[in-house]
Every structure is written in structure tokens, then in C-alpha cells.
Amino acid sequence: MAQSIRLAVIPGDYIGPEVTEEALKVLSAVCPAYDIKVDPTHYDLGAQRYLATGEVLPDTVLAELREHDAILLGAVGGRPGDPNLPAGILERGLLLRLRFELDHYVNLRPSRSFPGVPTPLASDAPIDFVVVREGTEGLYVGNGGVVRKGTPQELATEVSVNTAFGVERVVRDAFVRAQGRRGRLTLVHKTNVLVHAGGVWSRIVAEVAPEFPDVTVDYLHVDAATIFLVTEPERFDVIVTDNLFGDIITDLAAAVTGGIGLAASGNVNPDRTAPSMFEPVHGSAPSIAGQGKADPTAAILSAALLLDHVGEQAAARRVEDAVTTDIAARVDAPARTTSQIGDDIAERVSN
Amino acid sequence: MAQSIRLAVIPGDYIGPEVTEEALKVLSAVCPAYDIKVDPTHYDLGAQRYLATGEVLPDTVLAELREHDAILLGAVGGRPGDPNLPAGILERGLLLRLRFELDHYVNLRPSRSFPGVPTPLASDAPIDFVVVREGTEGLYVGNGGVVRKGTPQELATEVSVNTAFGVERVVRDAFVRAQGRRGRLTLVHKTNVLVHAGGVWSRIVAEVAPEFPDVTVDYLHVDAATIFLVTEPERFDVIVTDNLFGDIITDLAAAVTGGIGLAASGNVNPDRTAPSMFEPVHGSAPSIAGQGKADPTAAILSAALLLDHVGEQAAARRVEDAVTTDIAARVDAPARTTSQIGDDIAERVSN
Ligand SMILES: CC(C)[C@H](C(=O)O)[C@@H](O)C(=O)O
Numbered sequence: 017m018a019q020s021i022r023l024a025v026i027p028g029d030y031i032g033p034e035v036t037e038e039a040l041k042v043l044s045a046v047c048p049a050y051d052i053k054v055d056p057t058h059y060d061l062g063a064q065r066y067l068a069t070g071e072v073l074p075d076t077v078l079a080e081l082r083e084h085d086a087i088l089l090g091a092v093g094g095r096p097g098d099p100n101l102p103a104g105i106l107e108r109g110l111l112l113r114l115r116f117e118l119d120h121y122v123n124l125r126p127s128r129s130f131p132g133v134p135t136p137l138a139s140d141a142p143i144d145f146v147v148v149r150e151g152t153e154g155l156y157v158g159n160g161g162v163v164r165k166g167t168p169q170e171l172a173t174e175v176s177v178n179t180a181f182g183v184e185r186v187v188r189d190a191f192v193r194a195q196g197r198r199g200r201l202t203l204v205h206k207t208n209v210l211v212h213a214g215g216v217w218s219r220i221v222a223e224v225a226p227e228f229p230d231v232t233v234d235y236l237h238v239d240a241a242t243i244f245l246v247t248e249p250e251r252f253d254v255i256v257t258d259n260l261f262g263d264i265i266t267d268l269a270a271a272v273t274g275g276i277g278l279a280a281s282g283n284v285n286p287d288r289t290a291p292s293m294f295e296p297v298h299g300s301a302p303s304i305a306g307q308g309k310a311d312p313t314a315a316i317l318s319a320a321l322l323l324d325h326v327g328e329q330a331a332a333r334r335v336e337d338a339v340t341t342d343i344a345a346r347v348d349a350p351a352r353t354t355s356q357i358g359d360d361i362a363e364r365v366s367n
Numbered sequence: 368m369a370q371s372i373r374l375a376v377i378p379g380d381y382i383g384p385e386v387t388e389e390a391l392k393v394l395s396a397v398c399p400a401y402d403i404k405v406d407p408t409h410y411d412l413g414a415q416r417y418l419a420t421g422e423v424l425p426d427t428v429l430a431e432l433r434e435h436d437a438i439l440l441g442a443v444g445g446r447p448g449d450p451n452l453p454a455g456i457l458e459r460g461l462l463l464r465l466r467f468e469l470d471h472y473v474n475l476r477p478s479r480s481f482p483g484v485p486t487p488l489a490s491d492a493p494i495d496f497v498v499v500r501e502g503t504e505g506l507y508v509g510n511g512g513v514v515r516k517g518t519p520q521e522l523a524t525e526v527s528v529n530t531a532f533g534v535e536r537v538v539r540d541a542f543v544r545a546q547g548r549r550g551r552l553t554l555v556h557k558t559n560v561l562v563h564a565g566g567v568w569s570r571i572v573a574e575v576a577p578e579f580p581d582v583t584v585d586y587l588h589v590d591a592a593t594i595f596l597v598t599e600p601e602r603f604d605v606i607v608t609d610n611l612f613g614d615i616i617t618d619l620a621a622a623v624t625g626g627i628g629l630a631a632s633g634n635v636n637p638d639r640t641a642p643s644m645f646e647p648v649h650g651s652a653p654s655i656a657g658q659g660k661a662d663p664t665a666a667i668l669s670a671a672l673l674l675d676h677v678g679e680q681a682a683a684r685r686v687e688d689a690v691t692t693d694i695a696a697r698v699d700a701p702a703r704t705t706s707q708i709g710d711d712i713a714e715r716v717s718n
């Protein structure tokens with residue numbers, strides 16, 4: 017059945033637009049064969065817009081974004097240490113605001129190794145797991161504050177918020193994914209220290225587990241999880257964890273599977289009450305912008321996650337397969353520019 | 368000058384007593400040559416005591432511990448999932464209580480690679496850094512709570528507490544250590560999301576830095592730090608970070624330098640208002656207890672940190688050198704039992 021996707025595109029800053037262009041190129045190449053129409057609208061948001069206008073995410077723009085079926089984001093962020101960009105302004109005001117306002121409670125981060133891609137690990141056992149990171153609670157809510165700021169008596173707090181409602185919905189999502197994969201779910205937390213939050217996470221995993229008898233559940237403290245991610249990453253299938261632990265272990269997971277140049281992510285609202293957003297895990301990388309050096313693979317794989325989310329599994333697999341073939345062909349081949357990689361993958365999906 | 372060390376020894380559970388015995392053996396072997404007298408008193412604390420008596424850390428025992436010059440701890444902890452051990456009871460009630468009551472604000476965790484020790488990384492660039500983890504604040508304070516426990520409306524919070532006082536003292540300690548090493552200090556935090564806590568950490572590092580003109584300061588988000596710990600760990604010299612981030616990255620650091628069998632740590636009170644405590648990073652490992660399989664090296668290296676702390680640098684170096692030699696001799700050699708390793712290292716320090 018023909019589907020038309022109203023796609024909001026936020027290219028962002030520096031390499032953001034460069035990689036986004038290639039992701040759109042690949043979408044254009046794959047969609048006709050599956051009778052999918054993509055109707056993109058570009059939104060100018062990010063560091064450059066903020067620096068020029070003082071605007072981060074105007075309410076009117078947010079309202080327009082809501083009218084789309086999905087959002088594709090490149091990367092936002094200014095030059096490191098830019099004094100005109102207060103710490104966290106884009107993160108809290110744009111990226112996290114979108115995740116919270118659009119109720120992206122499943123932050124989906126697949127990690128798999130690609131044959132031929134060098135990794136920092138000595139072992140080349142194949143890695144294939146997905147982290148289901150909670151996206152709307154935890155320490156990311158922004159609760160907390162500062163008293164006596166800038167004085168020797170300063171006190172700053174951060175409050176991690178964990179609700180049964182918020183934990184249960186993401187835990188259920190993770191169980192379903194584990195059921196559709198190798199049937200193994202690992203809860204990562206720090207229940208021996210964070211006993212309040214840990215209590216609700218442990219209880220809900222234990223309560224939901226009997227509904228998924230095919231899924232084996234285990235538990236790791238976050239510190240131990242980082243050890244296994246480098247010594248035995250092949251043991252993982254689905255990991256479910258809170259917002260901050262998920263942030264940390266997914267960067268590590270990207271590193272052990274060949275770098276954040278390949279790591280895709282989805283900020284998913286499984287209830288579809290608002291559009292989901294897909295983005296590479298990497299940042300805007302000002303230092304390599306404008307030189308054709310950015311690897312668009314993570315952005316292209318994010319577009320595949322997007323296709324998956326809108327129900328176009330066949331098209332999604334085709335993009336992923338094209339990427340896998342392209343990556344395999346990189347071994348011992350001369351370096352290509354951002355747009356050459358996009359061209360090659362686009363050509364592979366059309367064939 | 369002759370020194371007598373009143374040493375409180377907490378062997379703990381399972382492999383805890385096994386590795387502690389070897390650490391004491393090595394102390395006995397090294398001390399005479401440096402005119403150091405060690406006067407040990409054993410304290411029975413841990414899971415087994417709790418299960419037998421319901422006691423975790425009686426106030427009278429804490430008061431006695433305070434009367435010592437230093438504490439050597441093996442490892443505490445029961446069998447995973449033991450229903451009679453509530454989550455966090457030993458962690459909050461014993462380990463963390465000691466860190467808080469004895470004001471162990473510098474949690475010192477050196478990481479270095481030993482030639483010949485296999486690591487999970489492909490690169491064998493030599494690694495040598497130390498993490499200065501804050502030990503008395505952050506999410507470890509135990510603030511927070513639960514409402515509507517066990518219901519679909521449950522809400523659990525955890526509060527991270529960060530004071531200028533607490534941050535400044537650990538940051539100063541880290542600068543001093545960096546000055547005595549390769550002059551490079553990295554602050555690890557998540558200032559773009561945890562803007563309140565991040566603000567006080569960033570401000571204090573920036574304020575103290577001019578007093579240490581020889582120290583180069585940089586900053587990494589904790590997620591990015593995990594990437595560098597696997598792709599380029601040799602870049603680090605001294606890392607300063609908060610309690611939870613320090614917990615996570617030191618386990619990862621131990622993994623990339625050959626495993627937690629080798630990772631030593633000190634819970635240090637630099638002001639000496641109470642005894643500091645030294646312990647291996649590993650746990651009580653019930654599954655390998657009683658078989659002579661535990662590696663006592665981390666416990667022995669923790670004893671070296673203890674010697675360092677009480678001003679016995681020459682004796683500390685001797686233990687470390689003996690360990691380095693012993694580790695080098697492990698390559699292609701038959702496996703030894705816990706006590707054989709202790710014997711061999713004790714013999715190396717006496718020679
Ligand atoms: C940029 C930042 C707010 C973000 C996060 O911490 O979630 C990023 O690190 C990520 O993982 O998407």
C-alpha cells in the first residue's frame with residue numbers, strides 16, 4: 017500500500033546538514049521501489065540559529081513539528097567552548113525538549129559489529145544488541161537547582177525522577193523487542209546504591225517478566241556492564257536501562273562496534289501520540305565540517321530505523337543491507353567523501 | 368624513623384579473607400626492612416555477620432575503627448540474589464557508611480597496564496592514569512525516596528548533592544596529583560545535561576586551575592570519556608569526577624588494563640581526621656571462593672597504596688615493583704593458587 021511520509025528534517029549544525037543530505041538521498045533512492053513517498057520540510061534549528069536569533073525552539077515550530085509523521089535530525093551543536101553558547105542551552109532547550117515534549121520514551125540504540133570495520137577490541141566476536149534507553153525521566157528531567165551560586169557555600173542538586181508509569185512502559189517495550197530477537201533481556205542499573213530508583217526498576221522488571229516466559233532476564237550493575245561491554249559484548253541481546261546509564265553505555269557500545277560514525281538512534285514514541293525522531297549518535301563535529309570528511313553512515317542507518325518505525329520493514333532492511341555491503345567494501349579501499357559514500361549507498365539500494 | 372601502624376583489617380566475605388591474608392603476608396614481608404611495625408586487629412563485618420546476627424556496622428565497632436591509622440578491607444557481599452540480603456544493605460550500611468563517616472572524599476583509583484597482561488583492547492599502548500573520584504557526595508548520599516511504593520503510581524527519586532566545599536577539596540587534591548605526574552587533568556562530567564551540578568564542578572575547576580599553571584586542564588562528557596577509555600586510554604593522566612561517574616569509569620578503566628583482579632583503590636581522607644581505607648575494586652566473588660582461585664594482586668596493590676598514604680613511599684614502591692615483576696613472570700607460566708601468588712610476591716619483596 018502506498019504510504020506518504022510527512023518528514024520534518026532538522027539538518028542542524030556543521031556536519032549535521034552534510035550527513036542529513038546523504039540520508040535523504042538514500043531515502044529518495046529506496047522509497048520508489050516500495051511505493052513510499054517522502055515529503056520533507058526543512059527546519060532551521062541549532063547553534064547557528066540560536067547565535068543569529070537567540071531562538072532555540074520556538075513554540076510555533078514545535079507545533080509544526082508535531083504535524084509530521086517522523087523527524088530526521090542531523091546533529092546540533094556549536095564550537096566547543098563558544099562563550100556565546102551557555103552550557104546545555106541546545107541540549108536542554110532543543111534536543112531534550114523534543115524528547116520530552118514528543119514523549120520519546122524509548123531511546124533505541126542498536127549496536128552491531130560490521131565485518132571489516134576495525135574496532136578497539138582484540139576480539140572480533142560478532143556483536144549484535146540493542147539498548148532500550150528510557151528517554152523521558154531519570155536525571156534528564158532537569159529537576160534540581162542551585163543555592164548560593166558562585167559562593168563557597170554553593171549547593172547544587174540534580175533529582176532523578178523515576179515513575180512506575182514511566183519505567184513500566186519502557187520495560188514492556190524492551191521485553192517485546194527481546195522476544196522478537198534472541199530472547200535475552202538485561203536490566204542495567206545501580207540498585208545497590210540508588211535503592212529508591214533501583215527498587216522501582218527491579219520490581220517492574222520482575223513483575224512484567226512472567227508475561228514473557230520466553231525471555232531470560234538478568235541484571236547487571238552499570239559499572240559491571242561497562243566491563244562486559246569490552247570483555248564480552250556478544251553476551252548482550254537487549255539492554256534496558258535508565259536515561260543517564262543509557263547515555264553512557266551507548267557511547268561505549270558505539271565505540272566497541274567501530275565508532276560513533278556508524279551508530280544510529282531512534283527517539284521513539286511507541287504510542288504514536290507524536291512523531292518519533294531519528295538521529296545519528298554523533299555530534300556536529302565543527303572541526304571536520306565543510307571538508308567532505310563526515311561519515312554519513314550513522315545518519316543513513318537512522319533513516320533505516322525511521323523506515324522501520326513507520327512500518328516499512330522491507331525498505332528498512334534494504335537500506336541496512338546496502339550499508340553492510342558498502343561497509344564491507346571499505347576495507348583496503350581509498351577514502352571517499354561524505355557525498356560519495358551517500359551516492360554509493362544510494363546506488364546500492366536502487367539496484 | 369620507625370613507624371608503627373595500627374591497622375584495622377576487615378577481611379569480609381568469600382574471597383575477601385583469602386586475598387586479605389596475602390596482602391598481610393606481603394606487608395609482613397616488606398615492613399621489617401623499612402623499620403615499619405604493623406599491628407593488625409581483625410574485624411568481622413560483612414554479609415556473613417549480617418546474616419548471622421543482623422548487624423551491619425555497630426556504632427561501637429565504628430568507634431574502634433576510628434582509633435586506627437588505616438583500614439585494609441578485603442571484599443564484602445553475599446551470594447547474588449540472596450533473599451535475606453536486602454538490596455544495598457551492605458553497600459549503604461557498611462561500605463558507603465565507612466566512606467561517609469570517615470570522610471573519604473578522595474576515592475583514588477590508579478589504572479595502569481602491566482606488560483604481558485592480556486587486555487580486551489587491540490592496542491597495547493601503555494596506560495597509566497589515576498581517577499580521583501569524589502567519595503562523599505553526588506548520588507551516593509542516599510537522599511531521595513519513594514512514594515506510593517509498589518503501586519502503579521510509585522514515584523522514586525534520587526538526589527545528587529554537590530557542594531562547592533565538597534567539590535573544591537577533591538578538585539584541589541586532583542590538581543596536586545596531576546602536578547606530581549604528567550601535568551594533565553581531565554574533568555569528567557555531564558555538564559550539558561546536569562547543568563546545576565555541572566555548573567559547580569566546571570566553575571571550581573576553572574577557579575583552581577590558575578594556581579596550577581603547569582597543569583593542562585581539559586573536559587570530557589562522561590559518555591565521550593567511555594569512548595576514549597577504550598580507543599585512547601593512554602591520553603589520560605589524572606581524571607577528576609563525581610562519585611557515580613567515578614564508579615562507572617573506574618570499572619571500565621580496570622577492564623581495559625587487564626581486569627578487576629589487578630585494580631586497587633584507596634578511600635582516602637587527605638586531612639587525616641579519620642583513617643583511610645584501602646581495598647581491591649573487585650567484590651567477594653562467592654562463586655570462586657574456597658578454591659584458591661582468587662587473584663590477591665589487587666589486595667596487595669591496595670596495601671601498597673596504604674603504605675604510600677602513611678608516608679612509606681619506599682616500601683610502597685617495593686611492593687609495586689615486586690607485583691610488576693611477578694605479573695611479568697605470569698606469562699606462559701602455570702596457574703598458581705591465591706596463596707602461592709602471595710608467597711611469591713612476599714618473597715620478591717623480601718629479596
Ligand atoms: C547531547 C546530549 C543531550 C545527548 C544525551 O545526553 O542524551 C547525547 O549525548 C545523546 O546521547 O543523544
Ligand SMILES: CC(C)[C@H](C(=O)O)[C@@H](O)C(=O)O
Nearest residue numbers: 208209239458462463614648
Ligand atoms: C559496592 C558499591 C557500593 C561500590 C560503589 O558503587 O562505590 C563499588 O562498586 C565500588 O566501586 O567501590
